[in-house]
Amino acid sequence: MRFIDLERQYAIYKQEIEEAALRVLRSTRYILGEDVEALERELASFVGAKEAIGVSSGTDALYVALKAFDIGPGDAVITTPFTFVATAEVIRRLGARVVFADVNEETMNLDLDEVIKVWERARHQGLNIKAIIAVSLFGLPADLEALEEFCTQNDLLLIEDACQSLGAAIGTRRSGSFGHAGAVSFFPAKPLGACGDGGMIFTNDKEAAKRMRAIRVHGQTAPYRHELEGLNARLDTLQAAILRVKLRHFPKELEQRQTVAQRYRDLLQELHLIRFQHIPPRYFSCYAQFTIRVPQRDELARHLNSLGIPTAVYYPCPLHLQPAFADLGYSPGDFPRAELLSREVISLPMHPFLTLEEQKFIAQSIKGFYEV
Numbered sequence: 001m002r003f004i005d006l007e008r009q010y011a012i013y014k015q016e017i018e019e020a021a022l023r024v025l026r027s028t029r030y031i032l033g034e035d036v037e038a039l040e041r042e043l044a045s046f047v048g049a050k051e052a053i054g055v056s057s058g059t060d061a062l063y064v065a066l067k068a069f070d071i072g073p074g075d076a077v078i079t080t081p082f083t084f085v086a087t088a089e090v091i092r093r094l095g096a097r098v099v100f101a102d103v104n105e106e107t108m109n110l111d112l113d114e115v116i117k118v119w120e121r122a123r124h125q126g127l128n129i130k131a132i133i134a135v136s137l138f139g140l141p142a143d144l145e146a147l148e149e150f151c152t153q154n155d156l157l158l159i160e161d162a163c164q165s166l167g168a169a170i171g172t173r174r175s176g177s178f179g180h181a182g183a184v185s186f187f188p189a190k191p192l193g194a195c196g197d198g199g200m201i202f203t204n205d206k207e208a209a210k211r212m213r214a215i216r217v218h219g220q221t222a223p224y225r226h227e228l229e230g231l232n233a234r235l236d237t238l239q240a241a242i243l244r245v246k247l248r249h250f251p252k253e254l255e256q257r258q259t260v261a262q263r264y265r266d267l268l269q270e271l272h273l274i275r276f277q278h279i280p281p282r283y284f285s286c287y288a289q290f291t292i293r294v295p296q297r298d299e300l301a302r303h304l305n306s307l308g309i310p311t312a313v314y315y316p317c318p319l320h321l322q323p324a325f326a327d328l329g330y331s332p333g334d335f336p337r338a339e340l341l342s343r344e345v346i347s348l349p350m351h352p353f354l355t356l357e358e359q360k361f362i363a364q365s366i367k368g369f370y371e372v
């Protein structure tokens, strides 16, 4: 059994993917061009954003978005400590300061009350909080409507780290379309995964989009004219062509992910010691991961792994306790909910092609471990 079964997916789309890849190889147009532009148009329309800018990874999507809004030395950015390291890493790469706020225990996403507390404290300390990065963790949109309102009222930028949440939504608004910009990752294991690295930025701000397009090619605004500081962060053309194939199948895969997630909930609901990530009303998770909270997490993982069921722990250590962020001066106990989740979460195999039989086996194995 695979945790994310890319082999099954590849077998189904093999012919289309190989034709698209061959078409690019034979064209010898390998940098940007029609496939990148077409994917940008198709995804902008899918997400409901005015602009989409293809970049080299989710990390660079975050970096380029923040840079386009001029985040840099002297600024501070609030984000969650319960996320993949890239979210906070990019803030530092820009020379800005990372300020963490705790998450909501049920949704596992940033808690607005905690954000407000941290924001008020930071202002008293003289920090110039300029932006919030809200992560839509495991495919569940963060509290984006409330955060958007808070940011508008307080003249803050809202950037959504939608690296795990393409296809998710709140009501009819898709993840990626909230705030000033949304950053998506096409890492192969993501809901829409490339055959390598890739990412996309979404924004409704036309001027910011222009800056993002320039920043991804060394700040270039005309041939060999560099108005901004930039980097090489282009989306690879071969990946764009492959992603266009996968995007055609993506709406169906999103439905299949819903089915798989619902089956997990049905199969595991009688096990009262398991807690699911809470999906608030009107929220639609794309279930990048199916993550539950359990007692004896590490023992359960060993038990499942010994039966051939792969599992993962996202994330075993919250970022405020990572050595790379030690200089920020945080200590154990500073973000108790993020710390608790880090001890309790486990992600089960999750992909659109998981069968009912496989899920029954996983559920029985979990029940077997807890002897119910």
Ligand SMILES: Cc1ncc(COP(=O)(O)O)c(C=O)c1O
Pocket: 057, 058, 059, 060, 083, 084, 086, 087, 135, 161, 163, 164, 185, 186, 187, 197, 198, 199
């Ligand atoms: C929440 C989050 N942010 C950022 C990233 C970075 O994306 P990438 O690996 O494409 O650089 C990822 C994925 O790995 C992620 O899960």
